[in-house]
Amino acid sequence: MEEQITRSFNIPAEATLEVIGGKWKLLILCHLNCGPGPKRTSELKKAIPDITQKMLIQQLRELEEDGIITRTVYNQVPPKVVYEMSELGNSLQFILDQLGEWGEQYIRRREWKSSCSEG
Amino acid sequence: MEEQITRSFNIPAEATLEVIGGKWKLLILCHLNCGPGPKRTSELKKAIPDITQKMLIQQLRELEEDGIITRTVYNQVPPKVVYEMSELGNSLQFILDQLGEWGEQYIRRREWKSSCSEG
DNA sequence: CTGAATCCTAAGTGATACTG
DNA sequence: CAGTATCACTTAGGATTCAG
Numbered sequence: 001m002e003e004q005i006t007r008s009f010n011i012p013a014e015a016t017l018e019v020i021g022g023k024w025k026l027l028i029l030c031h032l033n034c035g036p037g038p039k040r041t042s043e044l045k046k047a048i049p050d051i052t053q054k055m056l057i058q059q060l061r062e063l064e065e066d067g068i069i070t071r072t073v074y075n076q077v078p079p080k081v082v083y084e085m086s087e088l089g090n091s092l093q094f095i096l097d098q099l100g101e102w103g104e105q106y107i108r109r110r111e112w113k114s115s116c117s118e119g
Numbered sequence: 120m121e122e123q124i125t126r127s128f129n130i131p132a133e134a135t136l137e138v139i140g141g142k143w144k145l146l147i148l149c150h151l152n153c154g155p156g157p158k159r160t161s162e163l164k165k166a167i168p169d170i171t172q173k174m175l176i177q178q179l180r181e182l183e184e185d186g187i188i189t190r191t192v193y194n195q196v197p198p199k200v201v202y203e204m205s206e207l208g209n210s211l212q213f214i215l216d217q218l219g220e221w222g223e224q225y226i227r228r229r230e231w232k233s234s235c236s237e238g
Numbered sequence: 239c240t241g242a243a244t245c246c247t248a249a250g251t252g253a254t255a256c257t258g
Numbered sequence: 259c260a261g262t263a264t265c266a267c268t269t270a271g272g273a274t275t276c277a278g
Contacts, residue, residue, distance in 0.1 A: 012222030013145050021140055026132050057241055078239045095217050102214055103131030197259045
C-alpha cells in the first residue's frame with residue numbers, strides 16, 4: 001500500500017512544479033496562507049466549493065507527504081483535523097507570489113490583445 | 120478546428136502554471152534559454168531525446184500560442200523552422216530561476232531526509 | 239465531521255506510420 | 259526536416275457510496 005515512487009526530474013524546477021502543480025494545490029495553499037493559524041477540512045471545503053471531497057483530501061495528503069503542510073488530528077468526537085503551512089511550505093511563499101504576479105500581468109496582456117482584435 | 124478555449128482561473132498563479140506546466144515545457148524553455156539565438160526543431164529533439172516528436176511539436180505550439188516563444192518558418196527545401204524565446208518568454212526567466220532554486224533545495228532536503236532514514 | 243473505497247470518464251501521453 | 263494522423267495506454271480527476 002505504501003507504494004514508494006521515485007520521482008526523477010530533468011531539471012530541479014520540475015520538482016517544484018511536481019509539488020505545487022496539482023490542480024487544486026495553489027488554491028489550497030492560498031487559503032492556508034490567508035489568515036493565520038490552521039484550517040479545518042470543512043473550512044477548506046467551504047472556501048473551495050467546487051472541489052470534491054476526494055480531491056481535497058488527496059491534494060492535502062500529497063502536500064503533506066511533500067512536507068509543504070502539516071496535518072494535525074485531534075482525537076475527539078466529532079473528529080477534528082487541521083492543516084497548516086509548514087516551514088517548508090512557508091518557503092514557497094515567495095515563489096507563489098511571483099507566480100501570481102506574472103499571472104496577473106499575463107492575464108491583463110491577453111485581455112488587452114483580445115480587446116484589440118475585437119475593434 | 121480553431122477551437123477557442125476560454126480558460127478561467129481562481130487565482131492568477133494558476134494561469135502561470137497553465138503556461139509553463141506542460142510536461143516538457145520547462146525543459147524546452149531551458150534549452151531555448153541556454154545559448155543565444157533560435158533553435159531548430161531537430162536541435163531541440165536532439166537536446167531532449169526522450170521526448171516524442173509529437174509531444175515536442177505539441178508543447179512548442181502551446182508555448183507559441185501562449186506567446187512565450189516565437190516560431191519562424193523558412194520557406195526552403197529542406198524545411199527549416201526555428202523557435203526562440205519571445206519578450207514575454209524572457210519575462211519568465213526570473214520565475215524559472217526561482218523554481219529551479221527552490222527545487223534544488225527541495226531535492227537536497229529530501230536526499231538528506233532519506234539518508235537519515237537509512238540509518 | 240473526516241475521509242476511505244469504488245467505479246468511471248476524460249484528458250494526457252506515447253508508439254508508429256505517413257505526408258510535403 | 260518538420261509536421262500530421264491514428265491508435266493504444268496511462269493517469270488524473272470526479273461521482274458516488276460507505277465507515278469511524
